[in-house]
Amino acid sequence: MRDVIVIGAGGGGPVVAKELAAKGLDVLVLEAGPRHDKPREQWTTFENDANNPLTGYLRWGQQDRSKPAWFREWSQNSFMWQLSGVGGTTQHFYGNYPRAFPGVFNDYDGPDAAEYDVNHRFPFSYGELVPYFEWVEETAPVMTAAMGTREEVFFRGCETTGLPVQTTKTTHGPSYRPQENAILQPGGTAGRTSDPNLLSYPQATGCTFCGYCFQGCMRPVGAPRNQYAKRSTDNSYVPMALTADVWARGGKPAELITDAFVTRVHTESRAGTVHATGVTWRDNGSGEEHREDAAVVVMAGGCTENPRLWFNSGLPNPNGWVGRGYTDHSFDWVVGSFDTYTGNPKGTGSSSRLDFPPYGGMENVGVPPALNAFATTLSDSGIRGQYTNGRGMTGPWDGPAGRLMGPDMKELLAGGLDHVLAILVITDDDVEAGNRVVPSALPADENGPIPKVQFQPRTRSARTRRNREFMARKTAEVLRGAGAKSVYRIDWAPLLLHVQSSMRMGESERDSVLDSDGEARAVKGLFIADNSALANSLGGPNPTLTTQALATRTAEKIFRRYFGGDPWVRSESPVVSTDPRVSTRLGELGL
Numbered sequence: 001m002r003d004v005i006v007i008g009a010g011g012g013g014p015v016v017a018k019e020l021a022a023k024g025l026d027v028l029v030l031e032a033g034p035r036h037d038k039p040r041e042q043w044t045t046f047e048n049d050a051n052n053p054l055t056g057y058l059r060w061g062q063q064d065r066s067k068p069a070w071f072r073e074w075s076q077n078s079f080m081w082q083l084s085g086v087g088g089t090t091q092h093f094y095g096n097y098p099r100a101f102p103g104v105f106n107d108y109d110g111p112d113a114a115e116y117d118v119n120h121r122f123p124f125s126y127g128e129l130v131p132y133f134e135w136v137e138e139t140a141p142v143m144t145a146a147m148g149t150r151e152e153v154f155f156r157g158c159e160t161t162g163l164p165v166q167t168t169k170t171t172h173g174p175s176y177r178p179q180e181n182a183i184l185q186p187g188g189t190a191g192r193t194s195d196p197n198l199l200s201y202p203q204a205t206g207c208t209f210c211g212y213c214f215q216g217c218m219r220p221v222g223a224p225r226n227q228y229a230k231r232s233t234d235n236s237y238v239p240m241a242l243t244a245d246v247w248a249r250g251g252k253p254a255e256l257i258t259d260a261f262v263t264r265v266h267t268e269s270r271a272g273t274v275h276a277t278g279v280t281w282r283d284n285g286s287g288e289e290h291r292e293d294a295a296v297v298v299m300a301g302g303c304t305e306n307p308r309l310w311f312n313s314g315l316p317n318p319n320g321w322v323g324r325g326y327t328d329h330s331f332d333w334v335v336g337s338f339d340t341y342t343g344n345p346k347g348t349g350s351s352s353r354l355d356f357p358p359y360g361g362m363e364n365v366g367v368p369p370a371l372n373a374f375a376t377t378l379s380d381s382g383i384r385g386q387y388t389n390g391r392g393m394t395g396p397w398d399g400p401a402g403r404l405m406g407p408d409m410k411e412l413l414a415g416g417l418d419h420v421l422a423i424l425v426i427t428d429d430d431v432e433a434g435n436r437v438v439p440s441a442l443p444a445d446e447n448g449p450i451p452k453v454q455f456q457p458r459t460r461s462a463r464t465r466r467n468r469e470f471m472a473r474k475t476a477e478v479l480r481g482a483g484a485k486s487v488y489r490i491d492w493a494p495l496l497l498h499v500q501s502s503m504r505m506g507e508s509e510r511d512s513v514l515d516s517d518g519e520a521r522a523v524k525g526l527f528i529a530d531n532s533a534l535a536n537s538l539g540g541p542n543p544t545l546t547t548q549a550l551a552t553r554t555a556e557k558i559f560r561r562y563f564g565g566d567p568w569v570r571s572e573s574p575v576v577s578t579d580p581r582v583s584t585r586l587g588e589l590g591l
């Protein structure tokens with residue numbers, strides 16, 4: 001019998017595992033996907049080898065890449081980018097760590113309060129979460145992003161908007177700024193040379209500006225795992241969870257089992273209340289099933305798999321909100337071509353942003369060539385100049401919107417990728433009951449009935465559509481202001497990169513799955529601690545920092561409610577994940 005079982009080692013799960021392992025609890029982490037414990041042997045910078053959704057080493061599938069990827073159903077022109085494996089989708093992520101906007105919490109009374117998704121706010125105040133933001137910011141750690149020419153070009157455009165520069169971690173209003181990133185700043189020779197012979201640890205520390213964040217971070221060469229630049233959880237929280245005995249007084253290392261797909265959460269009835277008691281998991285390699293019991297079960301399988309597991313386990317769903325309220329920031333992509341060098345795609349994936357509460361925001365993004373081709377061809381508006389699918393979107397871009405082909409693509413790339421600036425449009429997206437996960441009618445796979453993600457791209461709320469249009473226009477204006485000679489709006493089809501709130505916590509029992517402590521209303525001893533627990537889409541900021549702050553808070557609630565412990569976030573100082581004690585113990589463990 002364990003104290004705690006955590007399902008999933010992605011963005012959220014390892015946070016709970018690390019925090020509770022540090023308190024000496026017996027924690028088991030079960031991860032459906034592979035463990036890349038020798039990334040320099042297992043990973044490459046070849047984009048197809050890494051990112052092919054069917055066969056890439058970063059995919060939604062099991063360890064053995066000769067076996068097919070796991071299937072999910074999504075019914076429209078869309079793509080959902082979620083990964084299995086230690087680190088989960090943070091293996092791909094860009095490490096941008098902005099805090100949620102204050103306007104999405106229940107105490108907000110600013111002049112624009114009525115303009116947010118007011119029916120789906122967090123069931124506590126922004127101030128309540130601040131100590132947890134600070135705890136994660138120090139643990140990860142979060143730093144002001146290292147910048148280059150790309151950011152100079154972006155800021156040149158931002159200056160023409162008349163908005164102020166933001167200098168605080170909290171976003172108080174429309175403003176622009178360097179990103180706060182969970183990426184270690186370059187040190188030593190890093191960022192000063194592209195000679196690979198000079199970029200090994202410890203001569204180089206932190207981000208080497210290689211530009212391959214998407215392929216999983218494995219640099220500087222020769223660094224211990226917890227010193228790799230990008231703080232995906234495989235480099236930050238997981239190493240800490242596995243070495244809790246050396247950096248926390250009374251800590252106990254968590255146990256991690258990979259290629260272990262949880263197929264069922266077990267419950268029992270106690271005095272008329274349903275309680276979680278444990279899980280069944282399946283070894284992907286052998287097909288054997290195992291049962292583990294625990295006092296507390298934490299679901300952190302992400303926005304799509306948590307509802308699936310809930311349905312497949314036959315857990316109660318009294319208000320019908322399991323899987324509902326799936327938000328995704330309804331992204332768009334606007335690109336400009338320049339006569340001058342822009343530095344795209346060098347350096348960290350994204351180092352500067354402009355926030356525009358309550359509409360959303362934008363950030364510059366550098367991607368390698370194949371992803372750039374993907375990003376400029378994923379459109380709901382057909383081929384620009386040929387047909388528009390009836391959308392015909394015009395605005396301050398070279399209209400109409402659409403995917404780029406032929407002469408347009410040639411024009412965009414005439415100066416090469418490093419004469420392009422690409423900007424991601426991020427929308428504050430309303431929680432809507434109709435955007436949801438349901439069991440698919442397609443055949444089950446070896447882990448049970450599969451999920452279907454149902455999005456309604458053309459019936460989003462009027463506010464979501466307004467927000468997206470507003471931010472797309474602002475983005476085109478920023479590119480013009482920066483000196484772009486052509487500006488193209490792609491009108492992205494739903495590309496699900498930031499997914500949130502499908503098992504949301506909320507103020508009302510009528511439209512939420514979790515209470516304000518992250519515990520399921522209908523199943524005691526069952527907590528959720530990943531993006532699906534978020535109450536809403538945060539106003540637009542990238543979700544992982546808020547998820548991890550919330551997961552830290554949830555870990556404290558678990559410790560108090562089920563193990564009689566004291567809270568610690570307001571009374572202790574966090575240990576930074578790059579702590580040399582973690583590096584040494586990882587070496588002893590051969591990791």
Ligand SMILES: Cc1cc2nc3c(=O)[nH]c(=O)nc-3n(C[C@H](O)[C@H](O)[C@H](O)COP(=O)(O)OP(=O)(O)OC[C@H]3O[C@@H](n4cnc5c(N)ncnc54)[C@H](O)[C@@H]3O)c2cc1C
Nearest residue numbers: 008010011012032084088089094095096262301530531544
């Ligand atoms: C290209 C890209 C860029 C991004 N950039 C940023 C960024 O800059 N900043 C930011 O904040 N966010 C970013 N994100 C989003 C970020 O990756 C997510 O916010 C984060 O990974 C979500 O964490 P999660 O725990 O909810 O889900 P995941 O990270 O997807 O983790 C879920 C884990 O659970 C496992 N799992 C699922 N079901 C089971 C099961 N039944 N049994 C066992 N294990 C299971 C999965 O294998 C997976 O490892 C980006 C995403 C993408 C795709």
